[in-house]
Amino acid sequence: xxxxxxxxxxxxxxxxxxxxxxxxxxxxxxxxxxxxxxxxxxxxxxxxxxxxxxxxxxxxxxxxxxxxxxxxxxxxxxxxxxxxxxxxxxxxxxxxxxxxxxxxxxxxxxxxxxxxxxxxxxxxxxxxxxxxxxxxxxxxxxxxxxxxxxxxxxxxxxxxxxxxxxxxxxxxxxxxxxxxxxxxxxxxxxxxxxxxxxxxxxxxxxxxxxxxxxxxxxxxxxxxxxxxxxxxxxxxxxxxxxxxxxxxxxxxxxxxxxxxxxxxxxxxxxxxxxxxxxxxxxxxxxxxxxxxxxxxxxxxxxxxxxxxxxxxxxxxxxxxxxxxxxxxxxxxxxxxxxxxxxxxxxxxxxxxxxxxxxxxxxxxxxxxxxxxxxxxxxxxxxxxxxxxxxxxxxxxxxxxxxxxxxxxxxxxxxx
Numbered sequence: 001x002x003x004x005x006x007x008x009x010x011x012x013x014x015x016x017x018x019x020x021x022x023x024x025x026x027x028x029x030x031x032x033x034x035x036x037x038x039x040x041x042x043x044x045x046x047x048x049x050x051x052x053x054x055x056x057x058x059x060x061x062x063x064x065x066x067x068x069x070x071x072x073x074x075x076x077x078x079x080x081x082x083x084x085x086x087x088x089x090x091x092x093x094x095x096x097x098x099x100x101x102x103x104x105x106x107x108x109x110x111x112x113x114x115x116x117x118x119x120x121x122x123x124x125x126x127x128x129x130x131x132x133x134x135x136x137x138x139x140x141x142x143x144x145x146x147x148x149x150x151x152x153x154x155x156x157x158x159x160x161x162x163x164x165x166x167x168x169x170x171x172x173x174x175x176x177x178x179x180x181x182x183x184x185x186x187x188x189x190x191x192x193x194x195x196x197x198x199x200x201x202x203x204x205x206x207x208x209x210x211x212x213x214x215x216x217x218x219x220x221x222x223x224x225x226x227x228x229x230x231x232x233x234x235x236x237x238x239x240x241x242x243x244x245x246x247x248x249x250x251x252x253x254x255x256x257x258x259x260x261x262x263x264x265x266x267x268x269x270x271x272x273x274x275x276x277x278x279x280x281x282x283x284x285x286x287x288x289x290x291x292x293x294x295x296x297x298x299x300x301x302x303x304x305x306x307x308x309x310x311x312x313x314x315x316x317x318x319x320x321x322x323x324x325x326x327x328x329x330x331x332x333x334x335x336x337x338x339x340x341x342x343x344x345x346x347x348x349x350x351x352x353x354x355x356x357x358x359x360x361x362x363x364x365x366x367x368x369x370x371x372x373x374x375x376x377x378x379x380x381x382x383x384x385x386x387x388x389x390x391x392x393x394x395x396x397x398x399x400x401x402x403x404x405x406x407x408x409x410x411x412x413x414x415x
Contacts (some may be wrong), residue, residue, distance in 0.1 A: 008081050016395060031405070035061065036060040048224050056130065057083045058131050061104060064408035067138055068091075069141050069350070070142065072152075073106070073108070074147040076289060082107070085318060090339075091103025091400070092402065093339035100375075120221040137171055150174055153173070156172050157170075157172040176357045187201040189220070190227075191344050193251075194229065201311070213291065214239040218240045218242045218293075221316075228391075235289065237255060242269075246282040247270075255270075290309035291320035292317055297318065305327055315341060318338060
């Protein structure tokens with residue numbers, strides 16, 4: 001199978017939306033490309049004394065509705081087209097949940113598993129040294145993403161503050177709590193998805209007590225969604241996977257025990273009293289809820305017809321191709337598209353920005369309550385739009401988000 005270019009996929013999704021909204025071709029063309037890209041080379045001294053040069057990116061897609069916002073990925077297979085696609089999706093995500101931000105994304109090509117803490121710190125600071133002119137609390141605010149974490153955000157915030165000569169906690173979100181981080185940020189992506197799944201179950205007539213769940217990808221988002229679905233909604237999490245394989249137990253898994261096993265062995269495989277399977281097998285399991293929580297392009301035209309789940313909740317970015325979307329919609333699978341389902345992360349990051357600006361911090365309960373309101377409203381707006389125009393959930397989400405961005409661009413006189 002030919003490799004799928006994620007930015008071309010994002011552009012194709014936008015093109016479908018432009019047809020639905022009957023956008024002027026010039027406006028649609030303006031929305032297809034990012035407004036700014038920064039490419040940097042990052043020489044870093046390694047622990048053995050050698051200097052290794054890494055490549056980094058920052059893409060700011062559209063800031064019509066406010067400062068851009070988006071995570072920074074450290075990944076050995078990072079590409080500029082992946083970063084472009086993620087910046088585009090972040091633009092639509094912020095508009096969909098109606099927070100006053102645009103979309104951006106960053107990335108560095110590196111393998112964190114082969115780097116020491118000291119090397120990671122030097123790399124993180126080097127990145128800020130090269131992009132600091134293009135970011136800031138009122139310009140572009142980064143956050144954690146794949147293989148980055150609160151400690152890395154703390155180093156980046158500190159480096160930016162040194163350059164600016166004053167504390168600038170608001171330049172980065174996803175920070176440790178003692179450096180201006182927000183309560184509730186750790187599980188925000190999964191908790192936002194939880195609220196979407198809860199509301200989707202109501203519209204689809206699904207009883208969540210003992211509903212079966214398969215989670216593809218057992219990183220931060222995958223672990224938290226498994227834990228929340230089991231402990232909050234009473235679901236039966238019967239399969240999980242990581243890059244090395246998948247495990248299944250139809251009687252149910254203990255998410256915490258699986259997490260401990262992975263920490264000790266580096267993988268979920270060989271967890272006691274489970275059957276091993278492939279990631280591909282997990283995606284095609286006969287379960288009520290499937291949660292793709294890893295990377296892009298795992299549900300494609302080749303396997304979409306084999307998906308048996310009633311609800312597909314996309315915690316990953318871009319896990320389903322446009323061709324697969326059409327197949328799932330025809331099959332009656334209720335898809336919770338990525339930039340709706342995983343918008344809890346950026347929403348709580350926005351809450352962190354607000355708290356940093358006025359230096360007053362909310363309790364975890366207050367964060368969850370505000371997040372619930374945002375996600376519930378967004379889900380029902382998408383669902384009603386999908387029904388009104390007889391389009392799938394992703395097309396409905398795009399229609400709402402793109403319309404809001406276009407309205408802002410028009411009001412500013414850009415178009």
